[in-house]
Amino acid sequence: MDISQIRRDFPILADESYIYFDNAATSQRPRQVTEAVERFYQTTNANPLRGLYEWSIGATDAYEGAREKVAAFLHAKDPSEIIFVRNATEAINLVAYSWALGNIKEGEEIVLSVTEHHSNILPWQMVAQQKGAKLVYLEPDEEGQIPESEFAKITEKTALVAIGMVSNVLGTENPVKRLAALAHEKGALLLTDAAQAAPHQEIDVTQLDVDFLALSGHKMLAPFGIGVLYGKKSILENMSPFLRGGEMIEYVTRQDATYAELPHKFEAGTVNAAGAVGxxxxxxxxxxxxxxxxxxxxxxxxxxxxxxxKETGHIRVYGSPDPAKHHGIVTFNIEGCHPHDVSSILDAEKICIRAGHHCAQPLMQFLKVGSTARASVYFYNTMEETERFIAALPKVRSTLGYMD
Amino acid sequence: MDLKQVYREIVNEHNLHPGHKEPLMRPAVERRGYNPTCGDDITLQLSYDDAGRIREVAFTGEGCAVSQASTDIMLDMIEGKSKEEALGIVESFMQMIRGTADEEQIEALDEAAALQDIAHMPARVKCATLSWYTLEKILSGEEG
Structure with missing residues (x-):
């Protein structure tokens, strides 16, 4: 692949004085994506799914075509298993409200990992509090891998295993296929948060045999505000709607309503058709x-x-020593330097990295750090950029007054 | 703006070698200031003499160089002051950050004036003001 050719597709990367290393937070967008969105608005914009005229039919086709594309991308068996949402957070909340509140009983357990993003923790805290269920955490090792011995925490009491596919802090991948099999053995379901995995690797929901999968479009070149919930059809069919309103009904009377078939049952209100096209x-x-x-x-x-x-010194990298296990995410701390100072000092060099708790405070507590700095790359980043980044790192300690 | 205007010697010195980061044996008041977006987490401790003047000052907690230095500088300045005097210093600092302080006020802020340029860094201004807001709440007798 020709990186300089690829970079020409990303207008924001034309200014090469900036180095964008915050791809785990959100990716940049190629013109092919922004132009597809623009083309939708300029040629067939209408409210999809309802209108009986050409533009609305065109908008519907574009929207449903996007659903088919996502279904094929994830190897889902049926496009009706693809629900468009705003982002992975909304996808997980949909499952929490529409499946978990109705199915998880007092005393049952929800199994999570300590490495989860808050978006895959807080919805389950809500469910556990409301239903009297218990959250059980799988403890990773120093490198962020969950040892096999932890799998025994998936028991007959487990109702759901909710696990990230790739950690947004350590970049480590969890054995989702294995965990799904273990969950199913015990009669539990498995939801995986694929927000950090989907931009970087092929995902096959049928082969993984996951029950639910959540992803955010904006981390994989798509516009903000479009995400996906995949769910097995047999499970989605038995779930009640998440949001109620327009475009998700079959028949409405003054006192009652029946709901539309999948996937529209879960897509109340006017949908983000342009986002789906993007x-x-x-x-x-x-x-x-x-x-x-x-x-x-x-x-x-x-x-x-x-x-x-490693060569720079005074730097601790978190997670596996094997770069192949990082999925482009390198989380680190510079000795004696708070990550916010690190980020500010690198910002002065036009280098964009993330600093903070990365919405993963239980993991920060596990690592015994208040916060960390994180550089995350994507395929359009270059080796020259990594060299400039490494060359800038010693400036952090010198700016903060260390003599080294 | 040049970042060196923020990470000056004064700021670095107070960050690397804070004079007040040692908890008090018997604080009269203690208050935590926490910024959930960046994780700066500082607890201020004060004690007063019989005349009600601030006798001892201390802080504990974690945060970036700006928040640590700003706290240490602030405590230097209010040690031995009456509550009213200390509140006056806080008010001058806030005005400096808002860009409404006059030259006289800035001069009186002494080392704290080193943080003047942080006002132009929207991502970092809260690091500098966290401990000052926390102190203001202590001195104005706000509950909690």
Whole structure:
């Protein structure tokens, strides 16, 4: 793959004085995506799913075409298993409200990992508090991997295993297929938060045999405000709606209503059709490059970052020593320097990285740090950028008055 | 703006070698200031003499260089002051951050004036003001 060719697709990357290393927070968008959104608004904009005229039919086709694209991308058996939502957070909340509150009983357990993002913790805290259920945490090892011995926490009491596919802090991948099999053995369901996985690797929900999967479009080149919940049809069919209102009904009387078939039962109100079209264009773009190429480039960049930090000194990298296990995420601390100072000092060098708790405070407590700095790369980043980044790191300690 | 205007020697010195980061044996008041978005977490402790003047000052907690230095500088300035005098210093500092302080006020802020330029860094201004807001709440007798 030709990186300079790829970078020309991303207008924001034209100013090469900036280095964008906050891709785990949100990716940049190629013009193929923004133009697809623009084309939708300029050629077939109308409220989809209801109108009986050409533009609305065109909008409906574009929206439902995007659903088919996502279904194929995730290897779902049926497009009706794809629910469009705003983001992974909304997808997980949908499952918490529409499935968990109705199905999880007092004394049952929800199994999570300490490495989860708050979006895959807080909805389950709500469910546990309301239903008298218990949250059980799988404890990772130092490198962020969950040891097999922890799997025994999935028991007959388990109603749901809610687990991230890739950690947004350590970049480590969880054995989702294995955990889904273990959950099913005990009669439990498994939800996986794929927000950090979907931008970087092929996902096959049928092969993984997960019951629910959540992802955010904006981390994988798509516009803000479009995300996906995948759910097995047999489960979704028996769930009550999440939000109620327009476009999700079958028949409404003054006192009662019956609901539309899947997937529309879960898509109340006017939908984000342009966002879905943008997501479809993003999937085309990623598929064109191919995940093998994407991972190859990310791995080269991650290797350069990890070894460069090691040579710089006074830096601790969190997670596995093997760059291949980071999925482009390198979380670190510079000795004696608070991550916010690190980020501010690098900002002065036009380097964009994240600092803070990364919406994963239980993991920060586990790592015994208040916060960390995080550099996260994507396939459009370059080796020159990693070199400039590494060269800038010593400025952090010198700016803060260390003599080294 | 040049970041060196923020991470000056004064700020770095107070961050690396804070004079007041040692908890008091018997604080008369203690209050935690916490910024959930960035995680700066500072607890201020004060004790008073019989005349009601601030006798001892201390802080504990974690945060970035700006928040740590700002706290240490602030405590230097209010040690031995009456509550009213200390509140006056807080008010001058807030005015400096808002850009409404006059030259006389800024001069009186002494080392704290080193943080003047933080006002132009929207991502960091709260690091500098956290402990000052916390002190204001202590001195104005606000509950909690």
């Amino acid at each position: 997501l479809a264009a993003a999937i085309d773009y990623l598929t064109d490059i191919g995940f093998d190429e994407i991972r190859r480039q990310e791995l080269a960049l991650t290797q350069a970052l990890v070894s460069g930090m």
